[in-house]
Every structure is written in C-alpha cells, then in structure tokens.
Amino acid sequence: MKKIALSLFVLLTFVIYSLQQRHENAPLVIAPLPKTSSQASSSASSSSSQPTSSGSSSSQTTATYKDGSYTGSVADAFYGNIQVRVTVSGGKITDVAFLQYPNDRSNSIFINQQAMPLLKQEAIQAQTNHVDIISGATDTSMAFNQSLAAALTQAI
Amino acid sequence: MGMPISIEIVGSTASKDLFDLVYDYFTYVDNTYSTYKSDSEISRINRGLPRQQWSAEMKEVLAMCEKTKEETGGYFNIEHSGQLDPSGLVKGWAIQQAAELLYKRGVKDFYIEAGGDIQVRGHNAQSKPWQVGIRNPFRRQEVIKTIQIHTEGVATSGTYIRGQHIYNPHHPDSPITDIASLTVIGPNIYEADRFATAAYAMGKKGIVFIENLKGFEAYMVDNHKQATLTSGFERYLAT
Numbered sequence: 199m200k201k202i203a204l205s206l207f208v209l210l211t212f213v214i215y216s217l218q219q220r221h222e223n224a225p226l227v228i229a230p231l232p233k234t235s236s237q238a239s240s241s242a243s244s245s246s247s248q249p250t251s252s253g254s255s256s257s258q259t260t261a262t263y264k265d266g267s268y269t270g271s272v273a274d275a276f277y278g279n280i281q282v283r284v285t286v287s288g289g290k291i292t293d294v295a296f297l298q299y300p301n302d303r304s305n306s307i308f309i310n311q312q313a314m315p316l317l318k319q320e321a322i323q324a325q326t327n328h329v330d331i332i333s334g335a336t337d338t339s340m341a342f343n344q345s346l347a348a349a350l351t352q353a354i
Numbered sequence: 355m356g357m358p359i360s361i362e363i364v365g366s367t368a369s370k371d372l373f374d375l376v377y378d379y380f381t382y383v384d385n386t387y388s389t390y391k392s393d394s395e396i397s398r399i400n401r402g403l404p405r406q407q408w409s410a411e412m413k414e415v416l417a418m419c420e421k422t423k424e425e426t427g428g429y430f431n432i433e434h435s436g437q438l439d440p441s442g443l444v445k446g447w448a449i450q451q452a453a454e455l456l457y458k459r460g461v462k463d464f465y466i467e468a469g470g471d472i473q474v475r476g477h478n479a480q481s482k483p484w485q486v487g488i489r490n491p492f493r494r495q496e497v498i499k500t501i502q503i504h505t506e507g508v509a510t511s512g513t514y515i516r517g518q519h520i521y522n523p524h525h526p527d528s529p530i531t532d533i534a535s536l537t538v539i540g541p542n543i544y545e546a547d548r549f550a551t552a553a554y555a556m557g558k559k560g561i562v563f564i565e566n567l568k569g570f571e572a573y574m575v576d577n578h579k580q581a582t583l584t585s586g587f588e589r590y591l592a593t
Contacts, residue, residue: 329486
C-alpha cells in the first residue's frame with residue numbers, strides 16, 4: 199500500500215511539474231498584452247501596418263497579469279490577419295486562442311508550417327526522347343533582348 | 355506579347371478556319387493587352403484612359419489579376435512603376451480561352467502553345483498522351499525533362515523581370531533572379547500560368563508555394579543547374 203502511495207505521489211508530482219513546465223514554456227505569440235487591469239476584453243478592428251512577429255515582448259517579464267480574457271487588436275501579418283485572445287488565470291497565461299489566422303491562403307499555409315518540406319532534388323540532365331511540344335520561357339526573354347537591342351540602337 | 359504561337363490539331367477534321375480562328379483570337383488579345391502596342395487598350399489605360407471607358411472584359415481581367423495578387427500574398431503583381439502589365443495572367447488566360455473555342459467546335463485532340471505555355475487536350479497523333487519537354491534554361495536546344503499530360507496546362511516562368519527588379523543592363527543575358535526557371539503543371543493553363551508567374555517571383559520559395567497548392571506540381575531549376583521537384587511531380591513523368 200505504501201509503495202503504491204509513494205509511486206502515485208511521485209507520478210502526481212511529475213505530472214504537476216510537467217504541466218507547470220508546459221505553461222511556462224507556452225509560446226506567447228503576437229499581440230501585445232495589456233499591462234493594466236481595466237479592460238476585460240478589447241476587440242479593436244483596426245489593423246496595424248506592421249506585421250507582428252511571433253516571440254516574446256519584453257513587457258512579459260515584469261508585468262503581472264490580471265485574470266481574465268483579453269482579445270488583441272487585429273494585426274496585419276501581410277499574408278492575412280491575426281488576432282489572438284489570451285486567457286489569464288492565477289496570474290499565468292493559461293490559453294492562447296487564434297480568432298483570426300491567415301490560413302485561408304496557400305502562401306500563408308506555407309509560412310505556418312514548422313519546417314520546410316523535404317523536396318527531391320536532382321542535377322538536370324539532357325533527355326533525348328521524342329517530345330511533341332516544348333515548354334520554356336526563353337521566347338519572352340528573347341523577345342525582350344530583341345526589343346532592348348532595338349531600343350538601344352535608337353539611343354546611340 | 356507578340357510571341358510565337360503553335361497549334362496542332364490531330365485528325366483529318368482539322369481545317370484552315372480552325373487554325374485561323376485561334377490565330378485571329380490571339381491577334382485580338384495582343385491588340386488589346388499588349389503593352390508593346392501603343393494603341394492597345396492597356397496602353398491607353400496606362401496613359402490615363404478613364405475607367406468608364408474600359409471594356410467589360412478588361413475589367414474582368416484586371417479583377418482576376420487582383421484576385422491572384424491576394425491569393426499569392428502580393429507576389430503576383432501587375433503594377434510596375436505605376437504602369438499595368440497583365441501579361442503574366444493574360445497569356446495563360448488567352449490560351450485557355452482559345453482552347454475553349456476549339457473544344458466547343460468539337461475538337462478533341464489538340465494543343466495550343468504560346469510563348470512556352472501550353473494547353474493540351476486528348477491525345478497526340480500516336481494516340482498517346484501529349485509528350486511535353488521542359489527546356490533547359492541554360493541550353494535552349496536541350497530538353498531536360500519529359501512529362502506526359504492529357505488535359506493539363508503547363509507554364510514555365512523564367513523572364514528577365516522578377517518582381518520590381520530589372521536585370522543589369524550591362525549584362526542582359528544575366529538576369530537578377532534566384533532561379534533559372536520554374537515549370538508549373540496545373541489543371542489548366544490559366545491556373546498554371548498565373549501561379550507560375552507568382553511563384554517565380556518568390557525565388558526559391560516558389561517551389562514550396564506550389565507544393566502547398568492542391569492540384570499543382572512544379573519543377574524548378576536553380577542557377578546551379580540543380581532541379582527541385584514537388585512531391586507529386588513524378589506522376590507526370592513519361593514512362
């Protein structure tokens with residue numbers, strides 16, 4: 199009985215410890231947090247012109263957060279809007295929710311990915327099989343070179 | 355524009371007026387959308403033609419350009435130094451429209467190629483899928499990859515202009531770009547072309563953009579003659 203109690207205690211301590219760790223390491227993204235306690239939720243619709251970057255803001259380390267739910271202003275992340283709602287409980291951030299996230303556009307989906315996908319690479323090699331048609335961009339650049347040459351002769 | 359156009363219609367039903375239909379259509383497109391023609395509608399717009407006098411089709415095309423700009427995070431952008439040049443979308447769109455003209459007249463097996471962009475339908479003269487070669491951007495007579503397609507569109511971007519940058523005028527054969535060419539295979543040439551244009555402007559990240567775009571594959575060649583493929587590209591390889 200004692201052994202089980204001891205194991206449970208150790209397990210519980212470990213669980214509490216890891217939960218705590220997780221909270222402390224929770225990535226705080228975007229939106230500046232309110233330092234004052236007055237607003238419970240402020241949802242501004244204006245968007246800032248600068249893309250806000252993820253990561254810490256220096257105000258974190260000294261501010262004391264009041265319990266409540268805080269909604270940040272809509273920020274323009276260039277590929278779309280971002281808006282977060284932060285929940286503070288017991289003086290700590292317990293939840294960060296994205297109310298708006300630029301995942302409706304292919305390019306921002308690429309940005310959202312944690313890692314670049316591994317794509318196959320190869321050295322280019324001449325191929326001799328018969329083809330019906332050729333796709334290439336040279337025509338345009340050739341036309342431009344011609345046009346440029348023609349223009350330059352006028353400039354002489 | 356003013357680029358070479360080639361058309362192949364398979365079968366004995368191919369008649370001169372079908373070819374004329376397509377060539378005439380491209381002449382119309384060139385006369386309307388070419389910034390190299392001082393009398394085209396786009397040139398007049400660039401000289402200040404008031405919006406009320408723009409054609410309905412022009413407004414549609416410019417709206418498509420705006421939509422493409424939004425879908426590509428601004429990397430597709432037809433405005434350069436205050437002037438509009440929609441050719442990065444018009445080329446594919448026009449080929450698509452021309453293909454529809456033929457298709458509506460019951461032509462089942464054909465391709466239309468304009469400036470290196472291609473729309474195919476059906477089979478080639480050997481009753482096989484159309485065999486399309488990707489040109490080596492460093493050796494223009496050489497093909498470096500062969501793909502086979504039935505209904506897709508293939509667009510290759512590799513122009514001298516990348517976004518706002520123009521190449522060094524002292525070295526016109528050395529454009530300032532991260533990559534030499536980017537070939538995009540899409541459900542049709544309109545889609546392939548507009549995304550190829552945008553993806554090329556993204557440099558090396560363009561291939562990742564296409565990777566994340568459902569229904570599109572790409573083959574990118576960088577300045578070190580190294581190619582990168584999207585993960586589904588190889589299903590188009592000729593056997």
